Amino acid sequence: MAPKAGRGSDQFVVRLPDGMRERLKEAAEYSGRSMNAEVVQALDSWLDGVDHSRELERYYTENPPEMPGPGDIVDDTLTDDDLEKWAEERIIRSPEDIDRAVEQILREQAYRLRAGMVAAFRAGQNRKDKGAPDK
Known part of the structure; x- marks a missing residue:
């Protein structure tokens, strides 16, 4: 819940794009709040x-997921133990957290895949530079 803001609170003027004030007014009426409170x-x-995104990023930087090696069978089934562990560690608190966690894991997988591809490319270049035949 947002902290209460009164008349003596900090103020900040915001320029809204056309139509946003009306959308804000409708949202505030729907939720039963003032426009400011909304x-x-x-x-x-x-x-x-x-x-929380920063917490997730920090967590996955410090605890990178194990990545399967070439030829490994990938079991992408989440177990109840996985979900319980994440809930205990307060990593996953909402559907948005799941999206953030998946995005972080995919970024890490893409980075590792890229690093492997660059290494393979460089190894191939080194073989060519040394006159070795391509495989």
Whole structure:
């Protein structure tokens, strides 16, 4: 929940694109809040997501997932133990967290795949430079 903002709170003027004020007004009416409270709530939720994204990034940097090797059979089934562990560690708290975690894992996999491809390419270049026949 967003912190309460009163008249003496910090103020910040925002220029809204055409139509956004009306959308904000409708959202505030729907949720039963003032337009200001709706903006504060939206910003607070967004900042929580930004903070949590950083936590996920830090977690996966410190605890990279094990990547399968060539020829390994990949079992992509999540077990109840996996989900329980993530819940205990407060890594996955919402569907958005699942998306962030998957994005982080995919970035790491892509980086490792790229590194392997670059190494293979360089090895091939070295063989060519030394006059070795291509395989």
